[in-house]
Amino acid sequence: MNEAETRAEHIDPALKAAGWGVVEASKILREYRITQGRLEGHGRRGKPEIADYVLVYRNHKLAVVEAKAWDEELTEGAGQAKSYAGRMAIRFTYATxxxxxxxxxxxxGKEGELSRYPTPDELWATTFVEANAWRxxxxxxxxxxxxxxxxSRYYQDIAVERAMEAIAENRPRILLTLATGTGKTFIAFQVAWKLFHSRWNLSR
Structure with missing residues (x-):
């Protein structure tokens, strides 16, 4: 059984059974392009980084799933899973x-075999241990x-999420430092967009 068949017949049903793509506000991003590939010159790019699955709940990317074919070792994709999660600053990642x-x-740093995927609510509660109304x-x-x-690009997601987390925690100052051309205006707009539509400004 190749990887595509393994996904369709086993991985997709297991994710659905856990509520991903079923529970309201949850969704599965398939073949999620993390990077476009390193610029190599002369109009060429290197191989892009693509995650097989990214699990999203309440507009937060909470986990990465790296899939391999049925006959591969269970941990064959663990290295990629860690690399992708590290790149996107996502706490939980899975190889299957x-x-x-x-x-x-x-x-x-804890890792090991699981009997099932966590549900969206379980993963949210584990990622965000302390409740926060503004978050x-x-x-x-x-x-x-x-x-x-x-x-958005993966590092823009990280910047916006960290800024929003700081605001939710009522920190008095926030500093974001990014290189020229990395989309600071885009990031500032997304922060302002979230603040406006959540009516945060009315509480000041």
Missing amino acids: NGQGIYGIDMET DRFATVPFEDKGGSHP
């Missing part, structure tokens, strides 16, 4: 061959990407 699930917590309100506001024609 359809027969089992190997879970990795990038924060604690929850900000999470209801998706990025403004002009109907998908202007998707």
Whole structure:
């Protein structure tokens, strides 16, 4: 059984059984392009980084799933899973061959086999241990990407999420430092968009 068949017959049903793409505000991003590939000159790019699955709940990317074919070792994709999660600053990542699930917590370093995927609510509660009303309100506001024609880059996602987390925690000052051409205006707009649509300004 090749990787595509393994995904269709085993991995997709397992994710659905856990509520991904079923529970309201949850979705699965398939073949998610993390990077476009390193610029090599003469109009050429290197190989892009593409995650097989990214699990999203309440507009937060909460986990990566790296799939391999049925006959591969369970941990064959663990290295890629860690690399992709590290790149996107996502705490939880999983490797699977359809027969089992190997879970990795990038924060604690704990890893091992799991009997099932966590549900969206379970993963949210584990990612955000302390409740925060403003975080929850900000999470209801998706990025403004002009109907998908202007998707954000992974590091822009990280910058916006860290800024919103700082605001939710009522920190008095926030400093974001990015290189020229990396989309600071885009990031500032997304932060302002979330603040406006969550009515944060009315509480000041």
